Each structure stands twice: as structure tokens, then as C-alpha cells.
Amino acid sequence: DQQVKQNSPSLSVQEGRISILNCDYTNSMFDYFLWYKKYPAEGPTFLISISSIKDKNEDGRFTVFLNKSAKHLSLHIVPSQPGDSAVYFCAASESGSARQLTFGSGTQLTVLP
Amino acid sequence: DVKVTQSSRYLVKRTGEKVFLECVQDMDHENMFWYRQDPGLGLRLIYFSYDVKMKEKGDIPEGYSVSREKKERFSLILESASTNQTSMYLCASSIRQMAYGYTFGSGTRLTVV
Numbered sequence: 771d772q773q774v775k776q777n778s779p780s781l782s783v784q785e786g787r788i789s790i791l792n793c794d795y796t797n798s799m800f801d802y803f804l805w806y807k808k809y810p811a812e813g814p815t816f817l818i819s820i821s822s823i824k825d826k827n828e829d830g831r832f833t834v835f836l837n838k839s840a841k842h843l844s845l846h847i848v849p850s851q852p853g854d855s856a857v858y859f860c861a862a863s864e865s866g867s868a869r870q871l872t873f874g875s876g877t878q879l880t881v882l883p
Numbered sequence: 884d885v886k887v888t889q890s891s892r893y894l895v896k897r898t899g900e901k902v903f904l905e906c907v908q909d910m911d912h913e914n915m916f917w918y919r920q921d922p923g924l925g926l927r928l929i930y931f932s933y934d935v936k937m938k939e940k941g942d943i944p945e946g947y948s949v950s951r952e953k954k955e956r957f958s959l960i961l962e963s964a965s966t967n968q969t970s971m972y973l974c975a976s977s978i979r980q981m982a983y984g985y986t987f988g989s990g991t992r993l994t995v996v
Contacts, residue, residue: 779923804984813887813973813987814926859925861984870941871985873918875925 773797774862776874784882789847791877793860796841800862804871805834805845808857817858818845850881886910887988889974895994902961904991906974912986913979915957917941917949920971920990932957933979964995 775794783789791805801822806814820827820834820843827834833846847854857878861871890905908915914933918926918941928941930949938949946968950958957976961968971992975985 776925806984806987811892811989813975813989814985815987816984819984870916870928870931872928873926875923 772875773800774860774872774874776858776860776877778877779875780878780880782880782882783850785852786849789845789850789854789879789881791845791847791858791860791879793843793845793874794841795843795862797862797864797872798841799864800872801865802863803834803836803843804861804863805832806859806861806873807854808859808876814859847879850879852881852883855879855881887974887976887986889972889988889991891991892989893992893994895996896961896964898965898995900961900964900995902964902993902995904959904961904972904974904993906957906959906988907955908957908974908976908986909955910976910986911954912976913954914977915951916975916977916985917947917957917959918973918975919943920973926973929959961993964993966995969993969995 804819805817807817808814818832836843857876859876860874887908916931917929932938932951948960973990974988977985
């Protein structure tokens with residue numbers, strides 16, 4: 771049973787436009803959420819995170835939104851750049867078990883020039 | 884620059900061989916993890932360790948074992964490699980509180996023939 775779901779395996783966006791990547795979770799005990807970016811032949815790198823006490827966190831072009839009642843989070847990239855083309859994974863953890871991250875299956879973002 | 888180093892980028896092994904995947908981190912992190920990444924399945928946790936000589940099973944431990952004799956080194960062992968263990972293997976480490984997420988290695992692409 772997947773506790774973290776990314777239902778879109780792929781997304782294509784024009785350069786300069788907004789990219790919106792979505793993630794749903796089922797475990798109501800999750801209270802810390804992260805996004806990772808992965809290029810081919812490299813390990814994932816941390817992008818941005820959000821605690822459940824917030825509903826928004828912003829870092830430059832990247833903003834993560836959390837809707838706890840819907841158990842949904844999204845990553846917005848504005849404006850999108852070709853270098854943003856990568857696989858994006860969302861991940862979640864419980865503070866009481868802060869050693870493990872549960873990952874989604876990933877979304878391949880392609881930003882078209 | 885902090886690092887998680889995986890000893891091999893690519894490995895080809897025969898069915899039935901015993902395989903060792905090595906991971907070393909230089910950040911004095913308490914927690915270390917082994918994941919495998921497969922298309923459509925995302926990152927799945929195999930084993931993790933939160934201290935020297937400590938280990939805990941993740942979601943898919945069958946066919947694997949681990950060793951953590953020193954804080955900086957976490958080894959994944961495939962006791963008898965099988966073709967369904969062909970995958971990308973990713974090692975990660977984190978501080979105990981995991982406030983900043985994981986730092987990943989670059990991955991080992993293992994092919995079992």
C-alpha cells in the first residue's frame with residue numbers, strides 16, 4: 771500500500787511557465803514533507819521541505835504548498851527553466867519516527883525550450 | 884563539501900554471486916539508509932541503521948542484509964544475487980533528527996545476469 775503517491779509519471783511544461791507537481795499521502799501521522807530532484811546517473815538532491823505546522827514554504831523559484839485536510843502537497847516552480855528537467859520525488863516522515871522517509875514514485879518533469 | 888560515496892557506479896554480477904555494495908559518509912551522520920529505485924516504484928527502503936551495529940528492516944529487506952561496523956560505513960549485501968535484484972541502489976545518510984532530509988550518494992547501477 772503506497773502511503774505517498776505521485777499520480778503523474780510525467781509532466782511537460784514550456785520554459786517560463788509554471789510547473790505544478792502534485793503529491794498525495796494517506797498516513798495522517800506524516801508531519802514533515804520534502805521534495806527531492808534527481809538527474810540521471812546522480813543521487814536525489816534535497817530541494818525544499820515543509821512542516822505540517824505551515825501551509826506554504828518558499829525558496830526562490832520553488833514553493834511547496836501543504837493542504838493537510840486533503841492530505842495533499844504540491845511543488846510550484848516559477849518560472850520553469852530547461853535545467854529543471856529531472857525526476858521529482860516527494861517524501862514524508864513522522865516526527866516520532868524521524869529516521870525514515872517514505873517516497874513517492876516520482877514525476878519526470880520536462881521543460882521545453 | 885559533504886559527501887556520501889558509493890564505491891561503484893556500475894556493477895555486473897552473475898546469478899548466485901554474493902554482492903557487496905559499500906557506502907561511506909563523511910558528515911558524522913547517525914542515520915544511514917539503503918534504497919533501491921525502480922521505474923514506476925520510486926525509492927523503496929531496504930534497510931536502515933541509526934547507530935553503529937544497529938540495523939532495522941525497511942519495506943523490502945528480503946534477499947538483503949547489511950553491516951555497520953563503523954559510523955561512517957554502511958554495507959549492503961546481496962547474499963545470492965538474483966535477476967530481480969537488478970536495480971539502482973542508493974545510499975543516504977542523515978542527522979538523527981533528520982531536520983534537513985537525507986544526503987544521497989550517486990547510486991550504484993547493479994545488473995544481475
